[in-house]
Amino acid sequence: MEFVIPDMNCGGCAKAVANALKRLDPAALVDIDVAVKIARVSSALPEPRLIAAIEAAGFHPARQS
Structure with missing residues (x-):
């Protein structure tokens, strides 16, 4: 799964x-590219749980098509 995280701006955010x-x-x-603000995640967990974890960390992910 790939998520665009527009408010991920630095290594600390990543x-x-x-x-x-x-x-x-x-x-x-987990593979994160801060330059293009994308997190690539390979997990057996469902997408909504991953999104919730990212949101709980203070970020606003969107699913990358």
Whole structure:
């Protein structure tokens, strides 16, 4: 899954997003590209739970088509 996170602006933001996702699913593979504001996540968990984790970290993700 890919999420666009417009308010992810720096490495600290990327780390916060990655940590939130890893707390929810320690087995998740998370790849973040701050330059284009995209988080790529491979997880067995459903998308709404991943979105909720990102939102709980203070960010506003949108599903990338």
